[in-house]
Amino acid sequence: MAKTELLQGTLDMLILRILTSGSQHGWGIAQRIAVLSQDALKVEEGSLYPCLYRMEQKGWVDSEWGQSENNRRAKFYTLTQAGRNQLDRERESWALLCNAIGLVMGPP
Numbered sequence: 001m002a003k004t005e006l007l008q009g010t011l012d013m014l015i016l017r018i019l020t021s022g023s024q025h026g027w028g029i030a031q032r033i034a035v036l037s038q039d040a041l042k043v044e045e046g047s048l049y050p051c052l053y054r055m056e057q058k059g060w061v062d063s064e065w066g067q068s069e070n071n072r073r074a075k076f077y078t079l080t081q082a083g084r085n086q087l088d089r090e091r092e093s094w095a096l097l098c099n100a101i102g103l104v105m106g107p108p
Helices: 010-019 026-036 045-057 081-105
Strands: 061-067 073-079
Touching (some): 010 045, 010 061
Antiparallel strands (some): 061 073
């Protein structure tokens, strides 16, 4: 399957969704997005970590240093209640956007 670029503003939503399953380090988040999208989406470090930092500043995620599965020091991110609330808002907006695009792209 061909790789595709993320739409502006969707990375926050995807990260929040991944973190609903539990605490995860950055590389794990990127890998999970790739797996769930059947490798159609690839999140680069240059986009991922600034996004995680910004989300932490907004209070949507908390972070804590720990050991990864391969015994390396890694920062683990956890979804906060504010992050769950934001994900609900993002899901609602996404559903409206998909519906609107579907209406435009439907039969002529």
